[in-house]
Amino acid sequence: MRTLVIGNKNYSSWSLRPWLLLRHFEVVFEERRLLLDTPAFHDQIGRLSPNRRVPVLHDDGLVVWDSLAICEYANERYLDGRGWPADPRARAQARSAAAEMHSGFAALRQQLPMNCRRQPDAYRWDADADRDIARIQDLWRDLRASHGAGGPFLCGAFGIVDAMFAPVVMRFIGYGVELDDQAHAYADAIRALPAFAEWLAAAHAESEHLPATDNLK
Template identity: 75%
Template sequence: MSTTLVIGNKNYSSWSLRPWLLLRHAGVSFDEVRLPLDTPEFRDQVGRWSPSRRVPVLHDGELAVWDSLAICEYANERWLAGEGWPADAAARAVARSAAAEMHSGFGALRAQLPMNLRRQPRGKHWDADADRDIARVQGLWRELRSRFGAGGPFLCGRFGIVDAMFAPVCVRFRGYGVECDDTARAFMDAIFALPAMQEWEAAGLAETERVGADEA
């Protein structure tokens, strides 16, 4: 049964990065289809792949799974034998809460600090709402690391879904020169040291497309 992950640009698509990173880190074999965002190609092709007309979407045989978190949950059951979440019930509950908060919240952070692997810090130009999001993210990272992170360098020790959900934030913080505490810097270092993350970055930096809204 063939497995295909349909994604957007690696430079810009934070939602695509999340399941791609989880699958690649876990060694899951899949084909990749990249549809460049904001292009006629995307508009022409996305409907054939995605019922929501958005990316990412995973095709596993005849099954289509859309939405980043849903794909991660499916992968956890299908290939990861449940190891995408911590084994401890309390750690698992808090990790799921943090992942869900990332999935549905942080609107100011998303809007004002879009993911762009090529971006270099050029000074602060976000507002107090984004500052609150930044503080909340770092607070979550501190909580997870202090309570559940003893088994490794990631939020709950071993790399899992919650780390994949926050990986694009690491790109945002680095690209915008966000002031980070020691916990945040150590977590970001761990994310950027992953071979799968380095593979994604190299491919994203090699892309030539530009999305104007994400070049601010």
């Protein structure tokens, strides 16, 4: 049986990515949630994840860690390649965007951490985060213009690149980031996914709080 170990749904952006991909494509798995920044997390994570982080996938004795690696494994093992666009040019650019999201945007990550319950307020970020926000919207706009004719997602149909950017949608909404029309439409498409709505409902039902994230001013 496949088990995906994740963190709190309200806060764990890395956990959301493979969870959303697996759920959207109806790959059956058990979910094991470890509460972030708790003694129980630190006690258990070393037995579950080689890098002591979530998410991590356990699949019939195989351990796969890191969000993008789990998505790639699922794509090869369970999705028959549907996680990436069929067109080689679209696939190359989708992979480039996913890799940029995976390794970049440090200011956005630090200053606008994912918090699904957050509502916009007076909190503001600096120019480095603004540059990340602008770059992400440029990426979305370029992918939609070049490869998005087949549907509402970055390359038409939902895939790994969208799973990688789904937590950014929550960041933009929760912090009141100004979005252009294309970004608004894309955010609406992500939020309309049944799997995403399921995650969001569970996030709102959680009672745990991370003060460093909740109390940003």
